[in-house]
Amino acid sequence: MNQIIQIAKRELIGFFDSLMGYVLIIMFLGFSGFFTWLYGDDIFFIGEANLSIFFKVAYWSLFFFIPSLTMRSLTGELKGGTLELLLTKPISYWQLILGKFTSTFVLIFMALTPSIIYYLSLWSIGSVDHPAVILGYIGLLMMSMSYIALGIFCSSITESPVIALLSTLFIGIFFHQIFETVASSSLGLAGSIFSSLSMFTHFESISRGIFDLQDFIYFFSIIIFGLYASKEVLVSRNLKA
Amino acid sequence: MRFKDNVVARLIFVLSCLIILNILSSYVFFRVDFTADKRYTLDKVTKRILREVKDPIIITMYVSEDLPPDISRTIRDFKHLLTEYNAHSKKRIEIEEVNPNSNEELEMKAIEVGIHPVPLEVREKDQVKVQKVFLGLVIQVGEKSETIPLIQPGIAMEYNLSTLIKRLTIQDKPKVGYVIGHGEPVLATLDQMTKELSVLYDLKTIDLNTRMDLSEYKAIMILSPFEEIKPREFRRLDNYLATGGGIFVGIDRVNGILNHGIGVGVNTNLETWLEEKGILVEDAFIVDKKCSTVTVQEKSYFSYPQQYNFPYLPLITEFSDHSITDGIEAMILQFASPLKYVGDSSLVYHELAWTSDMSGKLKAPVSFNIGQIWGPSDFLYPRQTVAAALHGPIVSEQEARLCVIGDGNFIVNGVGEQKITIQADNINFVANAIDWLSDDSGLMSLRTKGVQSRPLKELTDSKVLFIKYFNFLFPLLLVVILGLLQFRRRSKKRTRLMKNGVVK
Numbered sequence: 001m002n003q004i005i006q007i008a009k010r011e012l013i014g015f016f017d018s019l020m021g022y023v024l025i026i027m028f029l030g031f032s033g034f035f036t037w038l039y040g041d042d043i044f045f046i047g048e049a050n051l052s053i054f055f056k057v058a059y060w061s062l063f064f065f066i067p068s069l070t071m072r073s074l075t076g077e078l079k080g081g082t083l084e085l086l087l088t089k090p091i092s093y094w095q096l097i098l099g100k101f102t103s104t105f106v107l108i109f110m111a112l113t114p115s116i117i118y119y120l121s122l123w124s125i126g127s128v129d130h131p132a133v134i135l136g137y138i139g140l141l142m143m144s145m146s147y148i149a150l151g152i153f154c155s156s157i158t159e160s161p162v163i164a165l166l167s168t169l170f171i172g173i174f175f176h177q178i179f180e181t182v183a184s185s186s187l188g189l190a191g192s193i194f195s196s197l198s199m200f201t202h203f204e205s206i207s208r209g210i211f212d213l214q215d216f217i218y219f220f221s222i223i224i225f226g227l228y229a230s231k232e233v234l235v236s237r238n239l240k241a
Numbered sequence: 242m243r244f245k246d247n248v249v250a251r252l253i254f255v256l257s258c259l260i261i262l263n264i265l266s267s268y269v270f271f272r273v274d275f276t277a278d279k280r281y282t283l284d285k286v287t288k289r290i291l292r293e294v295k296d297p298i299i300i301t302m303y304v305s306e307d308l309p310p311d312i313s314r315t316i317r318d319f320k321h322l323l324t325e326y327n328a329h330s331k332k333r334i335e336i337e338e339v340n341p342n343s344n345e346e347l348e349m350k351a352i353e354v355g356i357h358p359v360p361l362e363v364r365e366k367d368q369v370k371v372q373k374v375f376l377g378l379v380i381q382v383g384e385k386s387e388t389i390p391l392i393q394p395g396i397a398m399e400y401n402l403s404t405l406i407k408r409l410t411i412q413d414k415p416k417v418g419y420v421i422g423h424g425e426p427v428l429a430t431l432d433q434m435t436k437e438l439s440v441l442y443d444l445k446t447i448d449l450n451t452r453m454d455l456s457e458y459k460a461i462m463i464l465s466p467f468e469e470i471k472p473r474e475f476r477r478l479d480n481y482l483a484t485g486g487g488i489f490v491g492i493d494r495v496n497g498i499l500n501h502g503i504g505v506g507v508n509t510n511l512e513t514w515l516e517e518k519g520i521l522v523e524d525a526f527i528v529d530k531k532c533s534t535v536t537v538q539e540k541s542y543f544s545y546p547q548q549y550n551f552p553y554l555p556l557i558t559e560f561s562d563h564s565i566t567d568g569i570e571a572m573i574l575q576f577a578s579p580l581k582y583v584g585d586s587s588l589v590y591h592e593l594a595w596t597s598d599m600s601g602k603l604k605a606p607v608s609f610n611i612g613q614i615w616g617p618s619d620f621l622y623p624r625q626t627v628a629a630a631l632h633g634p635i636v637s638e639q640e641a642r643l644c645v646i647g648d649g650n651f652i653v654n655g656v657g658e659q660k661i662t663i664q665a666d667n668i669n670f671v672a673n674a675i676d677w678l679s680d681d682s683g684l685m686s687l688r689t690k691g692v693q694s695r696p697l698k699e700l701t702d703s704k705v706l707f708i709k710y711f712n713f714l715f716p717l718l719l720v721v722i723l724g725l726l727q728f729r730r731r732s733k734k735r736t737r738l739m740k741n742g743v744v745k
Contacts, residue, residue: 018729037708047696117716127695129278140561184309209281224259
């Protein structure tokens, strides 16, 4: 556990030292705040005390931001040859991967934290369904964890951050939108399968204030598979070297 | 090579396990409803209705196969709902599934029971085609049956299902009397209300001049009489209250005649009778800044309809915590009058609904001016009571109940071309009031379940602007400030490290 925390700490310091963390958080909050409060179907336009518009915006903005955070997770170590050096220390593959995963997750958590101001503001001007909002945030975190796991996996298969970024976006867009689009034009069993593969289906279910075991199993499946595949790829690479 | 194969095999194994787990989870129904109003959980009224079920209920679902995923999801959710219904009815519900598209005979049978195919636009193999699908069900208890022609997404299904089960399983519907003979609207003009009340009650008209036994009525309704009510009729009502009855009164103390542009007071003696009971209905028009609109045909070069706010149609959004107003959010009244309690403390008086903080009252007679510009000086009487409930020993020692609203037209649909749709909460209010008067929890909480909206408070433009920009800019500023602090800390550290003698 200590090793995981140390790796996560090191990664987080790296994010903020390179200003990347700040830039991404500012961009995320800028986008979210603009569309939640100022433009389009903003909160005052809808006139309802709920954060559904913020969750919709965050659902898309996080999809683009997470791959840009994870693209260097392992590619940097692979390219610079620091992976072997790192693994000479008493650190297991799992600890390394979980450390990287935790650091990105903490960064996303930090990006979402200032949006609590939205929640408090809304609370002051209307009667908010608190549990539904909390589950909306949990939905965003679950979705983020899934993309972080996918992002780490993609960064484990290549030494190029750009390829890692593009491949995460490529795989992610299937879960994020394509399965949903295909599902809406498919019938019967095929439609149901694509619908249950769609992240939107599960995110929407959670963000309306329902804890459904099926949704959580879906998210944890992606997380577990992403992390496990990353570990297997690293093991394979290291043995090959 | 062998090892590489092993990695792939392991990944396939883990992936397969996860897929199986996901498939299994779709069969296990475990769901916790965290919404504040528990809108996705079975209501206590539904549970009570199901507990009272004695006979077996057969639900036959006429649902097509190969549906688009969003509709499949609705059907799946509905089946989960039925599973919960079955559990709460001690497994007295038998569910059958029929695909009417499988053969013509079943298709005809579905149409025969009132389930008609719905055209659905589906995309298949790069083509958009219209498919006819069946999405209905029949509930059968003994010889009686009811049909839901279309299963719709959302929580409204619980209300539909529960009311139909209640209607089928109810043995003898209690009677509710509707007083006629004084110019009251005929039942045919109260379409929405009669439909709602008919689920639980047998609504019968009563003429107080005839000798009939009022004690067989669970509640009596007096709605918008315009002619004088005779003392002997009031005596009959008093006798009814003396035996513990409940009376709902929707009184038009004033009448707005829009065609003539005037509003006048109405005297039927009902106001005197109510005052004797302790409820004074003022012969004044309520005006409220929070109001509905009227459409006026503007005549200039072209004739066009124009909407005007009309403060004589108050929009009521302030309700007390009472079973009658449970879940009710907005009612629209027309030419309403304020109520005041003038009785003593031996009775329990409960105000149910109020006007907004920007409301006033104008004593009849008045003349209407649609284009009138209303200022704050017109709204000097905030929070006027428009509906109230009274219970206790009103006439005799026996506890009786009275529910009064200062408007009689608020649930009148009308007929023919003049027919209008009434705000759902107006109907819910009356139905809840009848449930309360009959001392029956009825379908009170179920009627308004899930309709709760969460509107924002009314704010001034400057406050809205402040909240908008504060929420947009403050989190950004916070991150920028934190970034600058971190940058400064790092600069200081770098300067310190670069000082002579630090690095040797």
